Amino acid sequence: MRGKRKWFVNVLLCYLLILLLVTFLAPVLTPYDPLSIGLAKTLQPPSAAHLFGTDELGRDVLTRLLYGGRISLTVGAAAMMMAIVIGAGFGVISGFLGGVVDRIMMRILDALLSIPSILLMIGIQVLIPASLLSVVVIIGMTSWMPIARLIRTEILSLKGETFIQASVVVGASSSQLLTRHLLPQCLPTIIVMSISGVSHAILSEATLSFLGIGIPPHEPSWGNMLMGAQSYLLSGAWWIALFPGLLITCTVLAVTYLGDVLQDRFALPQLKKGGRS
């Protein structure tokens, strides 16, 4: 069991590494331009010249996938970092201050969590014009809540530990307590949450862009490549939809699984949405 898992983890790590490499080396690897339109060769099925076929504007699907990977992965990482910063900040303040402040902050969290995430995203999207940055902000602002709740619980339980009480007794200031003792203890949780945050952000970007409220269609991302795919799919051009989706699934799967393995390694209790265990 153990050995099998290790082998699988290595495969996934290699996959992610290769993915990073090929997306960032895209200009060297592919002879095509992801943006140039070729109306003479629209909707061509996969062939030797175009391994994954061409889309409705004659652009090479594989090339766009590689360039799109840059955007999707960047959005994933950036949105995750934003969510971690907001979530950890909120959770630490709430758990550290405790009392009335904690209760009010937790009810605010409950209220935000009761708005279905996509509706919240749609709502915020109305306020800021669509761009790469806005997608990062939208995903970051709508996915920090579970992190905040988890960090708060962690801080609450840490506050009861003897070593924290001992530091209080010897006169440690609040900022010393936070930066030297409490936050470092939360690090494993933050690492695991940030990994599952990346997969969540990649999926969210794909969904938003697919719905037409994410990355603007000109520049490719894994999500917006699927945007127009529905109508072409129904007329038989399966390659436009198949490959971006497969790539999203594989990447998210790899990241999710690695997060799960790390969670076991750190021996953390149930994380995320209260569901995974």
Added chain:
Amino acid sequence: MTRYIVSRLFEAMVVLLIGSILCFTFIRMLPGSPAAAMYGDQIQKMSQADQVRIAENLGLNEPLYTQYAKWFIGVLQGEWGRSYTTGEEVKIMIAHAIEPTIILILASAVFTVVLSLFFGVITGLRRYSFLDHATTVASFIFMSLPSFWFALMLMLFFSVYLGVLPTAGLGQEGIGDWLKHLIMPAFVLGISHIGYYIRILRNHVAVTQEKEFVWALRARGISEKTILWKHIFPNASLPYLSFMGMSLSLTIAGSVVVETLFSWPGLGSLSLKSALAHDYPVLMAVILLSMSIVILGSFVVDLICAWIDPRMRQHLLKGEGR
């Protein structure tokens, strides 16, 4: 129990209040003033005095908290305004859209419950069997699939290649047609979080199975069937139920995508359409309504859990928060 209900109800009210304040703040952040929204371009042509008068009539000079109170009372009385694009009353638009959404969510719940009960219990009883490994792999895949892409692939297979299922709209011609239209969207919506359900059930069945009281029951010669359904299952069903309450918000979020894909005329596709058309009153109403449904749903689920398991009541009453 009464004390629990009252304190839990109070908590739900506070959350609803905070949520409505957030929504109100949000409305105020939207581009354009309420007066401009009402009169459109004409507002520019009006005299200064007229503009002041309109602002006064709309109550825009009053302090924010009075404005909020008036708005909130209006919302409670069903004054949800009119759509910017069609001029139709938002109330009526919502009333039309809510039924298809409820049908879709209930149908998807059937898929979720049936499949997750079956696989969750079996894999919990037979851990590390072939079926267990296969289910774990499948769960991971379903957790990682973008649900809209999964829907596209189903369409490709069932509608394009086999040509047996329609891809859009509600079925109008009899029950068979209706079911045909319902099955794909409901399956996609139901399957998107099934991995979590299966794993929760599997782990709790597996853990409960090893508990001492179960060994005691076995020692007394009680049949495995009775032990499973009368003793193991009720214990494992609690976390399952409370996850159901929590995932209501995920399901509604999922319905936005699924309804848009399958042109299902429900709340989800209405919300996206209104967002793209900058039709704020409609969007706001859908957000407020979904939020209330989620809060109400988790309230009901908590009550059921507390009714089944008295220990859950103590947790809240001790005031630990959650």
